[in-house]
Each structure stands twice: as C-alpha cells, then as structure tokens.
Amino acid sequence: MTVNTAAAPQVAPTTDHFGARLARAVADRGPLCVGVDPHPGLLDAWGLTRDVAGVERFARTVVEALADRVAVLKPQSAFFEQYGSRGVAVLEHVIADARAAGALVLNDVKRGDIGSTVEAYAAAYLDPASPLCGDAMTASPYLGFGSLAPLIDTAVANGNGVFVLGLTSNPEGPQVQHAVAADGRTVAQTVLDSVAAANAGCVPEADGAPYGPVGVVVGATVGETGHDLSRVGGPFLAPGLGAQGAGAEDLRAVFGDARRAVLPSVSREVLRAGPKHSALRSAASRAADDFAAVLA
Numbered sequence: 233m234t235v236n237t238a239a240a241p242q243v244a245p246t247t248d249h250f251g252a253r254l255a256r257a258v259a260d261r262g263p264l265c266v267g268v269d270p271h272p273g274l275l276d277a278w279g280l281t282r283d284v285a286g287v288e289r290f291a292r293t294v295v296e297a298l299a300d301r302v303a304v305l306k307p308q309s310a311f312f313e314q315y316g317s318r319g320v321a322v323l324e325h326v327i328a329d330a331r332a333a334g335a336l337v338l339n340d341v342k343r344g345d346i347g348s349t350v351e352a353y354a355a356a357y358l359d360p361a362s363p364l365c366g367d368a369m370t371a372s373p374y375l376g377f378g379s380l381a382p383l384i385d386t387a388v389a390n391g392n393g394v395f396v397l398g399l400t401s402n403p404e405g406p407q408v409q410h411a412v413a414a415d416g417r418t419v420a421q422t423v424l425d426s427v428a429a430a431n432a433g434c435v436p437e438a439d440g441a442p443y444g445p446v447g448v449v450v451g452a453t454v455g456e457t458g459h460d461l462s463r464v465g466g467p468f469l470a471p472g473l474g475a476q477g478a479g480a481e482d483l484r485a486v487f488g489d490a491r492r493a494v495l496p497s498v499s500r501e502v503l504r505a506g507p508k509h510s511a512l513r514s515a516a517s518r519a520a521d522d523f524a525a526v527l528a
C-alpha cells in the first residue's frame with residue numbers, strides 16, 4: 233500500500249490500529265510515558281557497571297517495575313546502540329518484555345533519510361517481522377515530510393504509529409523549527425499540517441479511536457509558540473518534563489485545549505528514583521498524578 237501524505241492513508245480493515253491500542257492503554261493506565269534511558273550517570277547511581285551488563289540490568293529493572301502499569305515505555309535507542317550489537321540485542325529484549333507485560337513500546341530512534349533508505353527503517357522498527365519492531369517510533373521530518381511516507385505507510389499497514397518531531401524540547405530547536413517557510417508558515421507548522429493531512433480519515437469510527445497513527449513530538453519546555461495544534465488528529469508526545477525543567481502547568485500553556493491528546497513523557501525524573509521497583513513505581517505514580525490534574 234502506498235501512502236500519499238497529502239491525503240488520507242487507507243487503513244487496513246483487519247488491523248488493531250495504533251490509535252485504538254493507545255486509547256485503551258491510556259484509559260486503563262493513564263497517559264504517562266516513561267523513558268528507558270540508561271544514562272551512564274544513572275548506571276553509576278544505581279550501582280551498576282557502565283557496560284552492556286549494566287545497561288541490561290537497568291533496562292530489565294525498569295521493565296519489571298513499570299511495564300505492567302504505564303501506558304507507554306520509550307526506550308532511548310542511543311543508550312543501547314552505544315554498546316554495539318550486544319546493546320541492540322538488549323534493546324530487542326526490552327521491546328519484547330515490555331510489550332509482553334502490556335506496555336506499548338515507542339522506540340525513540342528519531343530516524344529520517346531519503347525515502348528509499350527510510351523504507352529500511354520502516355522494516356526495522358514498524359514491521360512485526362523485525363525483532364526491533366515496537367508499537368511506534370520517532371522520526372525526523374527534516375529531509376522533507378514526504379520522505380517519511382514509507383514509515384507512515386508501513387505503520388498504517390501494520391497497525392503501528394509514528395511520532396514526528398514538531399517542536400522539540402531542546403533550546404536549539406527553534407532555530408530550525410520557528411524558521412518561516414516561503415508560504416509564511418513556520419517549518420514546525422508545516423510539519424503539524426502535514427501530520428494532520430496524513431491522519432485525516434485515519435480515525436476508524438468502529439474502533440472509537442481518538443487518535444490517528446501519526447503523532448507529533450512537542451516539548452513541554454517550548455512555551456506558548458502560537459502554533460496551531462488543534463487539527464493534528466494524532467497524539468502528542470511531550471518530553472522535557474522534570475530533568476529538562478518543564479512541569480505539569482507547562483502542559484496547559486503549551487497545549488491548551490489539545491492537552492487531552494498529550495502523553496507526558498519523563499525519563500530521568502522517574503529513573504533516578506531507582507533501582508528499587510517500589511521507588512520507581514512511586515516516582516511514576518507521583519508524576520502521573522501531577523500531570524493528571526492538568527490533562528483531565
């Protein structure tokens with residue numbers, strides 16, 4: 233199936249769509265997304281070694297503590313890739329174990345390239361034949377939104393999702409994302425509008441899914457930017473909470489009425505409570521309560 237990102241992709245009728253799975257997970261568990269980011273500093277703090285064994289112990293602990301209770305786990309691929317093939321093998325287990333325990337897995341890989349290469353990324357992260365396949369992945373639209381068509385196509389065909397970088401949480405983001413394109417829109421607004429077009433018609437009424445398969449990353453740190461978030465039709469991933477300085481109230485300022493579709497995402501804020509399962513669970517539960525008051 234070929235997806236024209238300017239028009240609505242055809243939805244495979246027999247698939248359990250990402251939007252429907254996400255809606256169920258959020259209804260059962262709340263919208264919190266917790267990152268699995270085995271930072272070297274966190275390995276030290278947990279008394280683990282800075283090697284693949286330490287990363288494996290760390291990631292296994294996070295999955296054991298949280299995969300049966302949070303809606304989404306988001307492994308940060310970079311922290312696994314830095315250990316080469318053995319690190320990637322750990323990531324494969326994290327994905328399988330987290331999904332088996334009921335969490336949706338969002339692979340934070342931020343991939344983007346020319347379309348023919350993007351096809352291979354789609355096969356790696358969105359096709360169930362791959363051991364790295366999760367429920368969704370992050371993607372960079374800065375080779376042009378249309379270059380992501382193979383990702384969206386593969387996601388839709390397999391009932392998975394893609395989260396496209398829109399307004400990232402880092403201070404350097406606005407240099408590119410706030411730049412004004414020839415038609416007067418910012419680069420970020422063109423991304424938001426392209427996501428809206430890709431999602432249009434992709435919300436299968438029968439599933440009652442409130443989300444299309446294409447989400448957007450909008451950092452909780454970005455403040456009121458004047459971008460129109462109202463027509464996206466997919467979920468928002470909101471990193472930048474906790475360690476990067478944003479708090480629950482920032483979600484209201486950044487997302488306004490769109491905040492009901494937000495998945496607040498925290499990594500270090502929860503992970504530094506470890507390694508005890510009970511402490512990780514308490515930290516995740518505190519964060520969830522904090523955000524719920526604003527997102528309800």
Ligand SMILES: O=c1ccn([C@@H]2O[C@H](COP(=O)(O)O)[C@@H](O)[C@H]2O)c(=O)[nH]1
Nearest residue numbers: 308400401451471472475476498499500
């Ligand atoms: O705009 C973005 C996109 C992705 N991230 C990723 O989220 C986590 C944030 O970690 P914290 O410890 O909660 O700061 C990390 O994996 C980033 O690569 C982001 O921060 N901002």
